[in-house]
Amino acid sequence: MTFPERFSHLPEYAFPRLRRLLDAHAPGGDVIQMTIGEPRHPFPRWILDEIASHADGFGKYPPNEGTPALLAAIAAWLQRRYGVTVDPATDVTVLNGTREGLFNAAIALCPETVRGRKPVILTPNPFYQVYAVAALTLGAEAVYVPATTETGHLPDYAALPAEILDRVAIAFLCSPANPQGAVADGAYWRRLIALAEKHDFRIFADECYSEVYRDDPPPGALQVARAMGADPERVVIFHSLSKRSNLPGLRSGFAAGGPRSIAAIRQLRAYAGAPLPLPLQHAAERVWADEAHVDESRTLYRRKYAIAQDVFAGHPQIEVPDAGFFLWLPVEDGEAAALKLWRQTGVRVLPGAYLSRDVDGVNPGHGYIRVAMVAEEEEMQRGLTAIRDCLYHTRDT
Numbered sequence: 001m002t003f004p005e006r007f008s009h010l011p012e013y014a015f016p017r018l019r020r021l022l023d024a025h026a027p028g029g030d031v032i033q034m035t036i037g038e039p040r041h042p043f044p045r046w047i048l049d050e051i052a053s054h055a056d057g058f059g060k061y062p063p064n065e066g067t068p069a070l071l072a073a074i075a076a077w078l079q080r081r082y083g084v085t086v087d088p089a090t091d092v093t094v095l096n097g098t099r100e101g102l103f104n105a106a107i108a109l110c111p112e113t114v115r116g117r118k119p120v121i122l123t124p125n126p127f128y129q130v131y132a133v134a135a136l137t138l139g140a141e142a143v144y145v146p147a148t149t150e151t152g153h154l155p156d157y158a159a160l161p162a163e164i165l166d167r168v169a170i171a172f173l174c175s176p177a178n179p180q181g182a183v184a185d186g187a188y189w190r191r192l193i194a195l196a197e198k199h200d201f202r203i204f205a206d207e208c209y210s211e212v213y214r215d216d217p218p219p220g221a222l223q224v225a226r227a228m229g230a231d232p233e234r235v236v237i238f239h240s241l242s243k244r245s246n247l248p249g250l251r252s253g254f255a256a257g258g259p260r261s262i263a264a265i266r267q268l269r270a271y272a273g274a275p276l277p278l279p280l281q282h283a284a285e286r287v288w289a290d291e292a293h294v295d296e297s298r299t300l301y302r303r304k305y306a307i308a309q310d311v312f313a314g315h316p317q318i319e320v321p322d323a324g325f326f327l328w329l330p331v332e333d334g335e336a337a338a339l340k341l342w343r344q345t346g347v348r349v350l351p352g353a354y355l356s357r358d359v360d361g362v363n364p365g366h367g368y369i370r371v372a373m374v375a376e377e378e379e380m381q382r383g384l385t386a387i388r389d390c391l392y393h394t395r396d397t
Helices: 005-009 014-022 046-053 055-059 068-082 097-109 129-138 186-199 221-228 259-272 278-289 292-311 334-345 377-392
Strands: 092-095 120-125 141-146 168-174 202-206 235-240 253-256 326-330 368-372
Touching: 014 334, 046 055, 046 278, 055 278, 068 092, 068 221, 068 253, 068 278, 092 097, 092 259, 097 129, 097 168, 097 202, 097 235, 097 253, 097 259, 120 129, 129 141, 168 186, 186 202, 186 221, 202 221, 221 235, 235 259, 253 259, 292 377, 326 377, 334 368, 334 377, 368 377
Parallel strands: 120 141, 120 168, 168 202, 202 235
Antiparallel strands: 092 253, 235 253, 326 368
16 A cells, blocks of 8 residues: 655654664763753643543533633633634634644645646745645645745745745744744734735634743734734634643644634534543633733743853854744754764754755755753753853854
8 A cells, every 4th residue: 555645745754853863872961852842831730620620521522613611711812912803603713732723724725726726835944844744635835935044034925926926825824933933023914914915825823832932922913914904714823722831732722713714624623623622621711711820931931031042142143032932053064963962962952954845955944953942941051051062162252
């Protein structure tokens, strides 16, 4: 039995590649994991009581789209956070985290043809791998647009030829960006939404890092689209409790957008989705309603930003981002740097090329490593100091 040919082009997932690169070599010190973006801050412990008090719900089939109470809690959060009013009955659907949502939403909303031709799906490069997999699954043409220092680490979709833009069905945009931490400001969103209006495509705004920031909260795509008076179906946003509330294992997220978009996503999930168990929906309802634990976690991240700035002071080529919890550190060769770091210090980081795609022989992640700032502060400081001393000590400062 063979797989469809298009799946032969799937990029290998980053972490098996990393294990193949590093695991044949002994670590050069105590192992410090700085590869995966798994939040390690405390989650609100009262969630355990919330799940236990609704445990009888494990004996019932949960609604795919979410309970009315959970949908209302999400709508209330969108109003508090962005000043956006949505109808929880028609404009929101619950997801099993953003990865599942981004993938299934593409299946639900990407047409078979655009103006009679093969559809295009735009993705930043570097990118979250599910964007590319969604395009390949659909048989669409994935167009990888560099998000580099020159473009502010966000893709310049407007620079694409009109022939491509006229075939676009979906444009993915992650803000704050993974891995660079770049934030799409209001002006960026307005330009992208205007481009989507002109060429009639949807924007999938992956905003799962929206609550991890230093100073100002990042604007939201739906917030800007509403202020512009754009087509209500133009933007679909995706959020989860994984980063916001340090609950990646809860698998609770949502999509919000125009009623036709949400109806299509709900219809597909009725057949192919895995609904969130009722006790977890009750817990998520309370978590979306609480901001105290989010503020506490953000305070910890601000201290980590400060640690990173202190460790890399005097290295002007290193930028500490305004949001997210990754450092995107420039090196000559990401694989060589990751291997050297592992063998000499025991610090484990991810080569940037593993998050990017070669286009015309150029991989925009080749000269970077991604470092996750998720560990406890003392361990993180040791890891960053080891990175500095191993990879940057000979550089001019």
